[in-house]
């Protein structure tokens with residue numbers, strides 16, 4: 001497996017500074033946010049910033065393997081909004097190609113309690129992915145639909161259903177067990193049962209519950225706001241997500257690729273150590289879990 005740092009964890013670093021931090025933390029690669037006005041991200045369609053990031057990535061020997069747009073309007077019923085969202089994804093695919101990154105995160109539109117027209121919005125989402133899939137394929141990029149609250153694929157079952165409906169190799173699942181855990185959806189065994197064969201990318205983070213019985217609620221998509229949280233973010237290995245077992249299940253399902261460490265320092269810095277320490281600790285915990293798994297496998 002290759003360990004990547006996600007720039008969600010480095011809000012106060014420019015992209016080149018974040019790449020240097022990831023190298024110092026012992027990581028192998030980077031996933032970079034693709035969004036305007038975020039210090040640790042690449043602005044939409046900004047070729048110059050992308051080329052600077054590429055130069056820094058080559059200098060640090062930390063390849064940028066993924067981009068993370070925050071676009072949500074791919075399930076919009078408004079034609080202008082929908083086309084704008086498609087164009088944003090086209091920009092992300094083109095930028096990923098320029099950087100040599102082979103994956104782009106996809107939010108399955110926007111979907112919140114009380115929203116209506118599920119069928120029509122799902123149709124727009126399908127149309128968006130069917131439009132973008134061949135373009136992504138051509139660019140050597142896979143579109144990874146995340147298990148994510150505030151979208152139409154909060155659960156693993158919904159994510160798998162969408163990806164199976166699209167049925168294109170360039171559209172895969174972005175597996176995020178921490179999201180599934182704090183929304184009280186599938187546990188890892190249930191998640192693998194429905195989407196284990198579809199995984200194209202993985203986000204790694206951890207948490208503890210402050211109130212395990214509180215029903216999940218999020219009015220936003222990019223984050224759960226402070227007043228709605230029933231969890232605290234933790235460094236991988238010090239929360240409730242069973243990462244050693246999940247890594248074993250990933251390998252068993254044939255996923256031996258990037259694990260992207262998503263320290264949620266951008267949103268919840270009070271819960272986490274400074275990124276310099278948080279990424280180093282995460283890398284060391286994950287490497288030790290992987291070493292233990294390799295020992296067990298070799299002993300068979």
Ligand SMILES: O=C1C[C@@H](O)[C@H](O)[C@@H](O)C1=O
Nearest residue numbers: 176179203222223264267
């Ligand atoms: O799983 C996630 C949690 C959010 O905090 C973050 O903004 C988002 O990008 C994500 O992937």
